[in-house]
Amino acid sequence: MKKSIYLIIAATLISGSTGFAQKKAVPAANKTMDTYISRLMAKMTIEEKLGQLNLVTGGEATTGSAVSADVEGKIQRGQVGGIFSMTTPQRIRKAQEIAVHKTRLKIPLIFGQDVIHGYKTVFPIPLGLAATWDLALIEKTARIAATEASADGLNWTFSPMVDISRDARWGRISEGSGEDTYLSSEIAKVMVKGYQGDDLSKYNTLMACVKHFALYGAAESGRDYNTTDMSMHRMYNEYLPPYKAAVDAGAGSIMTAFNDINGVPATANKWLMTDLLRKQWGFKGFVVTDYTAVSELIDHGLGDLQAVSALSLKAGVEMDMVSEGFLNTLGKSLKEGKVTEAQINNACRLVLEAKYKLGLFEDPFRYCNDERAKNEILTPANLQTAREIAAQSFVLLKNQNNLLPLKKAGTIALVGPLANTGSNMPGTWSVNAELNNTPSLLQGLKAVVGDKVKILHSLGSNLIEDAAYQERATMFGREIPRDNRSEEVIIQEALDNAKKADVIVAALGESSEMSGEASSRTDLEIPAVQKRLLAALLKTGKPVVLVLFTGRPLVLTWEHENVPAILNVWFGGTQAAPAIADVLFGDVNPSGKITATFPQHVGQVPIYYSHKSTGRPLAEGKWFSKFRSNYLDVSNDPLYPFGYGLSYTTFSYGDIKLSAPSFKAGGSITAQVTVTNTGKVEGKEVVQLYTRDLVGSLTRPVKELKGFQKISLKPGESKEVSFTISAEDLKFYNAELQYVAEPGDFQLFLGTNSRDLKSAEFKLM
Template structure:
């Protein structure tokens, strides 16, 4: 983490451009011809044409997701005239090669400049074939899997005429009440960095100019995941140190992986909306982080500066967003309406407009659109790449590898497929195919959706032994539903209960005050559990949940998220042991909703609760101490693993050397399986208080029964950095605790001392 300068938010630019930074496109080289082409275009463009390039509008040429709120241009005829007259930089959320070709024809053949349109869409976890929601996939603790699913999504998206996706979501989310937790990688910075980079690499591929490369736009810059009370669109009030240490690293990882577009957040940070925050969007993003691409506003976020109480009107909002460094306005249309007058009046210098347009044109150059405006617009590719068998197989694999086995008392699982035992599958998600995909799947081919019931039947030797009863709706009871479910449980040998959240309970604008399973389903669960049959609970959800009653105490419990198109098959693969579960929780499951925001790498207090000591006048709630029901990193397998023999290469780590950490993991069970070994540290004493633990490494080990392997980690001084006084990244000599374990709780413990610069370790 390089040294950082503090953000002075009082120095917000109001009247002039000031201090514009030079464009920087790391790892990209443009030919002299390409540079000259961009220069010549900018020299020829009218201010109206420049405003057009700085605008992104809903794609009215192709079926698209109806935007909410419905504002701006929504008419194909009017949009066609805009493209002919002034051009448009980007169209978003339409798919289909034929419609894209029609729009691109107008842009390159009927507009005098012939600048190609960039086609964008919200491809978050798949286009037609849907993969697990990002939070679920993060549970795999396997960035390579996320890279593979992002690559598959890119193949489908580019075959459908898209060049850019507004993904990945790299917001670190630590309050499970927030609905958009489902879109990211969870609560941890280290895991967030790994998945941010992997998804960018997967979307973009190795060459941005290939027709199967999908530009990535990490979002939302910055700290959207820190909204107060987990309330979507709410304010963010955090220290500069927290911003830099927790919320910026995944963005940096995405940029280092090659992302050239970034989306601004809806929200404000410490009183200044991100879309109008020059200290954030220019000084920090462009100056300090060296981001060289372009910034796109979130949907109408620039116009929303008025509602924030930061802009007087639309003209003022456009001025503030442009001067802050937001290059492209999404859907509001205020750049098109007000840029000409803002420039003419001197309120916005032409240099600011030219800089924004140059960034946009360079990204289009990087994507190869000037050389081939019809790149990724090929009807034949759709038949080859969309919903192909390999993508369905990957959806199933990713789904199974995202399922977390939370509890398996008495080894109820896996089930035997050849058994003639009667199974009662009960719950609103038993036969459901409408809530398997999760949010941001509006392009999906829903004919691919597989229910839990169909997935289980497909693997049973005697499928007639499965009895299915919904029992209740998702949020409301069904007349006679509980009675029928209880009867089904009485006639069964084993009960599988499929409960949780509906698809519309996670995602944007779905914050919840209580992160619990709805009362109608809890009543169903309690009634079924009272029958006394062995019960397996399948949770469907887009966030960590505070589990209650018989659901919380079920002997077998699995977190199955929203797993995508092949959800039912993926769940059945785990239930019957075709896949031995190996996923881990990327979020902490609290005991109660009131613990939120809750995350494992919280800090101690002056009065921490200490095991086996009195809790009076300690940091706790009246009803529970502040621990997790299921901690970050937790997950079980159908076999058992033992960790032994922690070894550190030195007790004292010299300033410029590496500490090697080793341990041995043994499979002591009866099945082959994979274990995820996790490395955590704590800086005991520092100039700023430090978290009680921080994840610094992950290793996956696959072992046959009665076999073992050594896991190895390396730690260097850079892994021990934190943001210190004055928002500067520092590493301080001193003692560090270290754990190698199977979750963020427990593990093999050790310690070492980091020596100062020039201080030699004693021999």
């Protein structure tokens, strides 16, 4: 009888023979820190140690319904280790003063916040940031966010979110970098670096918290908080690498996921938190739960609060967010022998180490500087950077007959429920945004064109026909006032303006809270009432530009067939509106490329480019063939493939040149391609490198992204772009979860997206 695969996996984990175990040598321990914390802990009671493991909310609930009570009293009693959702130096100083002046041991608090894509200066949602394919810019957004948030008293951010997602129904796809393992891993590294800098004790840094560990983006049916189930091989090859990349980059903390893994919820999963994260990967920071994740283990069916709190601690969790199970039950569990003092001590030490690394023992008030708060937040330089980055995140999906860019002349009819709502511009998870000071698209257009263009604005339609649905989709101050007149009257008003205009700009799509946490959708099309408006606008015969707001891939099959120009602007942040105007009028040439596949139909979901072949693949170029892997009603093709995005110019690719037809492990080859700007304006192109392992010991993806370069070319200019490929780029986890590159034949692809590629072949000897 064969050994169970899980027994084989367990043996592999213990031996540490996987590629994930191949980590950098751990530096010598900080003896000064160890000595300081050991002396401090020797003075601490069990109750004081448990207090360090308790994370409470200091403001309104942001991701759940529970709100912490009697926070000041708990701080004074030594029952709080950290606070989140509390901002401003004044409020934070008040709480910190209680901790360091009114408690026995004067241990400072750590202060966290969901600084996801900027603080007060908000950048594009993470899915939009990823569409820039510009790692330096993405790192810069994290650096600015750290500077602003730390100026307001914070020192810890619950970011980056590195969950891979291939299911656009899942609302939190907006909060990550998309479907690709390689790209998400590269972004994870630079986000951690941007937040933490090179020294966490500096006053302008934030400790990163990587989330959600692990596999949260693969929730079944795309429904948030749902269960996750996958093979170990898929887990290791496709979903775990971004978390590992963030750990290797030095992330100081990890947040648990809500889902279960192999039947055990992440927050109670010892294999995940201890065997994998600590023993294999060598993680030295601390683990915090997500919002009330400990108490939610009760509904998972793992026991009462005392039982699940003990399970979480023993699994390798150090800090309990909001549930207060650690604070209120672990003392009893210790007396009953259900947890050990060593386990409590280890958790307490890791939390204290984080505070030490942040410099809080040296100066508990180092992040409470009123002058910084006045001078380093929403600066002109930060706002300018936000505008530039937003413009680079936009993706031109269609531009028939070069309708875009528009001329700064004539009359524009600006129509749609998203045309005049500044509060929706920052996007989901912009909890610190100043919504009242964020310009709407209407304001942004007027600011850019001045009196050169006459802009006629009308609502055109409500966001959603169903008023209750619209209310759910416009929470947290993102309301879009409803017009209670008949749909026909509202549309006619827009048509009257359209008749007077040279071109129609339709601002349609999702509101910001139609994506994000607890915003899963089964229907991925533009709301029907908006689609009816769009159809009516097209019937006028006037040219129509669809400015699409979305936090996820949408089904745009009808729009692609009927609308001449589509510009996907995601949710671009504080400066989204002027950035959209910059692109619409050609001051900026769009260069974004999508990092999550857009389906033709929701029935194709999950859909992603790096799928595997089957034993009955559909022949290339075929739409349908009986007894092959396909649909009766829709082709297998996506509407827009991963890596897709147009420009106001065009690019051509020459043939691939390989430095050699083969190489051995330890060596490498170089692939070169000449890219030429064949259009009339300067533009940026993302040159993408993919490979395919043609024969493997396990089935392998049809393509895998292995590199990219973003280049800028003037009209007529050519550049030779080079990539080096080594055996390291060809490694994967085999049946025994060993990280190997198997000799054999490979294909190499270079091109403008995952579909439109030049190819060559090489051999690993």
